[in-house]
Amino acid sequence: MKTPLKPLGLYIHIPFCKQKCCYCDFYSLSGREDRMDAYTDALCAHLSETAPFASGHLVDTVYFGGGTPSYLGEKRLVRILKLIRKKYHVAKDAEITLEANPDSAGDWKMLRSLRRAGFNRLSLGMQSADDQELRAIGRIHTMEQVRAAVEAARKAKFENLSLDLIYGLPDQTMERWQETLSAAAALEPEHLSCYGLKVEEGTPLYARRAETNLPGDEAQADMYLYTVDFLSRLGYAQYEISNFAKPGFASRHNLKYWTLGEYAGFGPGAHSDFGGVRYAYERDLHAYIQGARSHAPMLSESERIPPRDRDTEWVMLGLRTVQGLDPKEFESRFRRRFQCFLPFLEQCRAAGYAVEEAGRWHLTPRGFLVSNQVIGGMLDALAEDKRRRAEAAARGDFRIDL
Numbered sequence: 001m002k003t004p005l006k007p008l009g010l011y012i013h014i015p016f017c018k019q020k021c022c023y024c025d026f027y028s029l030s031g032r033e034d035r036m037d038a039y040t041d042a043l044c045a046h047l048s049e050t051a052p053f054a055s056g057h058l059v060d061t062v063y064f065g066g067g068t069p070s071y072l073g074e075k076r077l078v079r080i081l082k083l084i085r086k087k088y089h090v091a092k093d094a095e096i097t098l099e100a101n102p103d104s105a106g107d108w109k110m111l112r113s114l115r116r117a118g119f120n121r122l123s124l125g126m127q128s129a130d131d132q133e134l135r136a137i138g139r140i141h142t143m144e145q146v147r148a149a150v151e152a153a154r155k156a157k158f159e160n161l162s163l164d165l166i167y168g169l170p171d172q173t174m175e176r177w178q179e180t181l182s183a184a185a186a187l188e189p190e191h192l193s194c195y196g197l198k199v200e201e202g203t204p205l206y207a208r209r210a211e212t213n214l215p216g217d218e219a220q221a222d223m224y225l226y227t228v229d230f231l232s233r234l235g236y237a238q239y240e241i242s243n244f245a246k247p248g249f250a251s252r253h254n255l256k257y258w259t260l261g262e263y264a265g266f267g268p269g270a271h272s273d274f275g276g277v278r279y280a281y282e283r284d285l286h287a288y289i290q291g292a293r294s295h296a297p298m299l300s301e302s303e304r305i306p307p308r309d310r311d312t313e314w315v316m317l318g319l320r321t322v323q324g325l326d327p328k329e330f331e332s333r334f335r336r337r338f339q340c341f342l343p344f345l346e347q348c349r350a351a352g353y354a355v356e357e358a359g360r361w362h363l364t365p366r367g368f369l370v371s372n373q374v375i376g377g378m379l380d381a382l383a384e385d386k387r388r389r390a391e392a393a394a395r396g397d398f399r400i401d402l
Contacts, residue, residue: 005089008057008274009256012043012080013267014069015285018104022138023166025200027269027283028067035285040076042292044083046266049295051087053275054264059084060091061253061263063099064119070100074110078117085118095160095252097121102141102149111156121160121251122153123193128169129183136170137205143183150187160249162191167223168215169197177223178230185234190249194227195242196220221369228365240321241368258317260310277304308334315341315378319371324362340385344377 016036017028062084069077077098084090098119105111105124126146128134134141146163153161163184167177184192199206199214215223228238236244240258243251256263265272269283279302281288291298305313311334318325327338345361348354353367353374367374 003056005056005058007060007256007261008054009061009063009253009261009263010059010084010088011253011263011265011267011270011272012062012064012069013265013270014064014066014072014099015039015268016071017066017068018071018101019138019140022204023197023199025203026067029285032285035289036072036076038289039285040072040079042289043080043266046292047080047083048087049292050264050266054088057089057262058091059088060094061256062090062094062096063253064097065099067099068101068104068125069098070104074113077114077119081118094118095121097123097162097251097253099123099125100149101125102145105149106145106152108152108155111152111158115156115158120158121162122158123162123164123191124149124153126163126184127166128172129180130172130176133169133172133176133180137166147187150189160191161189162193162251163187163189164193164195166195166197167227168220170212170214172215174219174223174226178226181227181230185231185236191243191245191251192231192236193243194224194231196224224369225365238322238365241371255321258321260314260317276307277302279303310334311336311382312379315382316375319363319375319378322362324360326360328359336385336389341378341381344381348374348377 013027015028016032016039017030020028020030062081064077064080081096096119098114098121100122102124105122111122124146125139126143127137127139129143129146131142134143150161165180165184167180181194197214197220199209205212227244231244232238235246237247237250238244239250240254243254245251253263255261260273262274263272264274265281268281268285268288271280272278280300281298282300288298290296311330314330314333315325325338325341330336330338341361345354345356348363348367349356352364353370354361354363363371363374
């Protein structure tokens with residue numbers, strides 16, 4: 001009897017951009033078009049070299065992220081996907097996502113070629129419906145190009161379309177955010193990702209934050225709560241803090257990150273959770289290309305984590321989702337009682353931050369707003385339980401119920 005193949009996601013990082021946005025801290029580069037061919041060669045070599053280690057896996061999601069993957073060009077993208085299909089066991093119904101900026105996704109014939117090659121999900125970086133807001137954050141597309149890209153995607157037979165939006169932009173008001181949401185919904189995507197702007201250290205936006213008029217925390221919170229309510233009324237179910245989808249269109253690839261599924265990343269800065277090891281590659285394009293050519297070390301970090309030691313991750317990631325935490329799954333996975341969390345969860349329920357439904361605990365929309373604090377409280381409860389049990393074990397007391 002054959003051993004069933006284990007599910008695996010592949011993440012392909014494309015680090016090229018026509019222009020880097022002022023808020024972005026992902027590893028991406030502008031003005032390096034001269035390295036696109038060499039990088040494609042390196043990716044294909046690395047994918048081929050890694051394939052034997054995935055022989056016991058079924059690739060059910062592939063995600064091309066960036067950077068701006070669409071900027072790499074149709075021929076290079078098709079070449080990479082063809083190699084993946086040749087070297088890996090790829091499921092017939094695999095979700096294969098391409099991130100794209102509207103300015104490089106308006107050619108429906110190019111999109112049709114990608115669709116025929118196997119890409120079946122398109123994620124467009126719309127960000128705002130207001131051209132002035134787009135210019136303020138360094139985006140080079142317009143709302144008209146967003147509409148054109150959506151039209152081209154539909155003409156190319158993409159039936160799974162996602163739009164990325166950002167709230168809390170410089171000078172943004174609630175009214176302007178509502179207009180952006182309405183404009184996005186009018187395009188009828190199957191999926192929407194709505195992120196609060198984060199001013200990351202090291203970005204141009206961070207350097208000029210003092211003279212930038214950014215909405216405060218309360219204003220961002222109001223925008224978030226409006227988003228959840230507005231999209232719910234339109235049939236978009238929230239399934240993670242920032243993600244909303246029509247029935248059947250939740251991102252299968254991103255769900256792997258939040259449910260401790262296995263995924264293997266490729267490219268500079270890409271992260272992986274594969275074979276019981278969490279690892280990441282150096283954020284260095286040249287080092288990655290050279291490493292793939294010469295089989296030189298490319299990792300910036302690597303850590304093997306035993307399955308039963310992943311309880312902290314399970315709690316942190318699970319609380320990001322609307323599915324939340326299943327006590328029975330926790331006890332089965334980690335061989336410890338869920339009851340250590342209950343006093344704190346009851347406090348969260350009383351405050352309106354958490355609910356228990358169908359035997360699972362999950363955060364409410366208001367709970368998501370304070371998720372960092374809630375997660376911190378949960379991890380404190382877990383650490384206290386571990387400390388108490390370690391002290392009991394030192395006394396020779398190994399009872400389950402302590």
